[in-house]
Amino acid sequence: MTAPSENESLSLIQAAGWPVWFLIIASDAAVALIIERSLSLKRAKVLPPGLLEEVVALRRSQPITPELLNKLAANSPLGRVMASGLRHEAAGRELMKEAMEETGRAVAHELERYLSALGTIAATAPLMGLCGTVVGMIEIFGSQAPTGAANPQQLAHGISVALYNTALGIMIAIPAMIAYRHFRARVDSYLVEMEQQSLRLVDTLRSLQR
Numbered sequence: 001m002t003a004p005s006e007n008e009s010l011s012l013i014q015a016a017g018w019p020v021w022f023l024i025i026a027s028d029a030a031v032a033l034i035i036e037r038s039l040s041l042k043r044a045k046v047l048p049p050g051l052l053e054e055v056v057a058l059r060r061s062q063p064i065t066p067e068l069l070n071k072l073a074a075n076s077p078l079g080r081v082m083a084s085g086l087r088h089e090a091a092g093r094e095l096m097k098e099a100m101e102e103t104g105r106a107v108a109h110e111l112e113r114y115l116s117a118l119g120t121i122a123a124t125a126p127l128m129g130l131c132g133t134v135v136g137m138i139e140i141f142g143s144q145a146p147t148g149a150a151n152p153q154q155l156a157h158g159i160s161v162a163l164y165n166t167a168l169g170i171m172i173a174i175p176a177m178i179a180y181r182h183f184r185a186r187v188d189s190y191l192v193e194m195e196q197q198s199l200r201l202v203d204t205l206r207s208l209q210r
Contacts, residue, residue: 019128019132019135019165020165022131023125023128023165026121026124026125026172029117029121030118030121030125030179033114033117033179034118034176037114037115037183041183041187043190046077046190047194047197048075051076051079052201055079055201059086059205064086064089069087077107077110078194078197080103081194081198082100082198084102085097085198085202085205089205093202096205097199097202104194104195111190111191115184118180119177122176122180125169125170125173126169129166129168129172131165132161132162132165132168133161135161135165136158136159136160136161136162136165137158138158140159
């Protein structure tokens, strides 16, 4: 199966009419967001394996300096949460947890970046397709001459505008919604595991102080 040529793509755009440009923009934006989130939400980038054990071992072997905390915070979102807790280690368990929870909320906001935009595209793409359908229907009714005879060319164009836009709107919405739900679930699982590892770090640090 060969890819459509440039002329075929242009003919499809012409057949779908001017409303299709909004769908093309939405499609390009959705693809860009999906690629960006796929790269940014890799597990190794958010929750590096073995980071908790490395932090505990480092804490046991030497004092934690500001330079080490800055390096840990720049390592990953999980490292940023752990670094905020280590900065308040001397203040007690509750203050450590509060500091990590506050940082965790900021991290959660960053992990959820662009997800609302992707969800908006998934929700509005069918509506944009419906708008193109309405435009096509208007052209169909406009093809009727006062004598009752219809302009075949204008009638065919109106039908193609209506059908193409409806189909494209649905084709854009389905993968965008699937990607939105997938990334949403991935972020939620990351946050749960991040909270668990943070609590383990707090308990481990308190046991080292005894």
